[in-house]
Amino acid sequence: MFGIGTKNIGIDLGTANTIVYVDGKGIVLREPSVVAKNSKTGEIVSVGEDARAMIGRTPASIVAIRPMKDGVIADYDTTVAMMKYYIQKTLGSSNGKPYVMVCVPSGATEVEKRAVIDATRVAGARDAYVLEEPFAAAIGAGLPVMDPTGSMVVDIGGGTTDVATISLGGIVSSRSIRMAGDKLDEAIVAYVRQHFNLLIGERTAEQLKWDIGSASKSAVSADDVSSIRGRDLITGLPKTIDVSAVDIAEAIHESVEEIITAVKETLEETSPEIAADVIDHGIVLTGGGALLHNLPDVIADATKVPVFIANDPLDCVAIGTGESLKSIDVMKKK
Numbered sequence: 001m002f003g004i005g006t007k008n009i010g011i012d013l014g015t016a017n018t019i020v021y022v023d024g025k026g027i028v029l030r031e032p033s034v035v036a037k038n039s040k041t042g043e044i045v046s047v048g049e050d051a052r053a054m055i056g057r058t059p060a061s062i063v064a065i066r067p068m069k070d071g072v073i074a075d076y077d078t079t080v081a082m083m084k085y086y087i088q089k090t091l092g093s094s095n096g097k098p099y100v101m102v103c104v105p106s107g108a109t110e111v112e113k114r115a116v117i118d119a120t121r122v123a124g125a126r127d128a129y130v131l132e133e134p135f136a137a138a139i140g141a142g143l144p145v146m147d148p149t150g151s152m153v154v155d156i157g158g159g160t161t162d163v164a165t166i167s168l169g170g171i172v173s174s175r176s177i178r179m180a181g182d183k184l185d186e187a188i189v190a191y192v193r194q195h196f197n198l199l200i201g202e203r204t205a206e207q208l209k210w211d212i213g214s215a216s217k218s219a220v221s222a223d224d225v226s227s228i229r230g231r232d233l234i235t236g237l238p239k240t241i242d243v244s245a246v247d248i249a250e251a252i253h254e255s256v257e258e259i260i261t262a263v264k265e266t267l268e269e270t271s272p273e274i275a276a277d278v279i280d281h282g283i284v285l286t287g288g289g290a291l292l293h294n295l296p297d298v299i300a301d302a303t304k305v306p307v308f309i310a311n312d313p314l315d316c317v318a319i320g321t322g323e324s325l326k327s328i329d330v331m332k333k334k
């Protein structure tokens with residue numbers, strides 16, 4: 001679909017979303033990391049946005065699977081099928097297999113990285129290379145990663161939050177925690193069940209987080225409410241209730257605190273020179289989680305460092321991966 005002869009592609013293989021970047025073209029595909037399969041035959045029914053719409057709504061014969069969990073591969077075969085579909089959709093009938101750069105969380109083990117490389121090759125890559133997510137995020141956010149000055153990036157995705165300080169083209173200190181968007185959604189589901197006896201699905205919880213979620217309890221009002229539908233745990237029947245922004249802030253409070261602790265701990269490990277640079281330039285937030293209301297203020301308050309949201313935070317990792325494609329030629333010679 002996207003032209004003959006494009007041989008290098010970058011993939012942000014995320015827990016929530018997969019984004020594909022083609023050298024010379026930019027981002028060409030942005031889809032949820034979801035695959036719907038026939039549960040008996042294993043046949044793929046749909047991939048991406050269509051499959052996401054099926055989550056929580058499938059009949060017994062179909063399962064909607066999110067093959068990535070906590071930033072790494074949880075279901076190898078389904079990940080391969082998903083990547084194969086996206087690579088083919090991106091490159092169409094162009095001849096030749098692409099070289100592919102894929103992002104992994106900074107906390108991924110060697111085994112987890114190897115699984116990503118193998119899956120990418122099986123999915124159709126001539127060869128595959130991995131890049132650490134916070135480094136890609138920093139490039140995508142336009143930070144001066146090659147300069148002798150410290151930058152700090154906090155990438156909050158669906159599965160992991162990656163915090164890193166970067167200088168002179170390398171990660172100086174980093175932390176990757178399995179606490180990000182998905183865990184906030186789970187916390188909302190649990191809170192609504194506990195406080196309202198209502199069972200809601202993960203998509204409803206995510207929508208609540210987008211609409212009225214806040215990292216700060218004091219910055220929101222109990223008058224800011226949202227109507228949600230679910231199943232009443234007592235009667236077993238469908239029910240609609242109103243929940244407020246204060247409820248949702250309370251629900252995700254502990255999870256947000258864990259993210260803040262990871263940022264503080266990374267700062268504490270940072271050398272005085274880099275810490276001084278970070279104070280001057282601020283901390284940059286990337287990933288979809290950066291869009292949680294009031295998050296920059298809460299992190300700035302806890303660290304006493306200015307905090308900014310990158311432009312297009314959801315695309316930073318993919319853009320950074322794409323920019324790094326230039327180094328594939330160097331990697332190929334190794």
Ligand SMILES: Nc1ncnc2c1ncn2[C@@H]1O[C@H](COP(=O)(O)OP(=O)(O)OP(=O)(O)O)[C@@H](O)[C@H]1O
Pocket residue numbers: 012013014015016017018070071072133156157158159160161180181182206209210213286287288289290291292293313314317
């Ligand atoms: N406006 C918003 N407010 C709060 N959270 C949001 C918003 N928009 C997106 N998100 C959350 O961002 C997360 C997805 O972000 P992103 O696409 O950066 O993650 P990913 O790259 O798929 O995950 P990972 O990097 O952990 O593998 C989801 O949890 C989503 O709910």
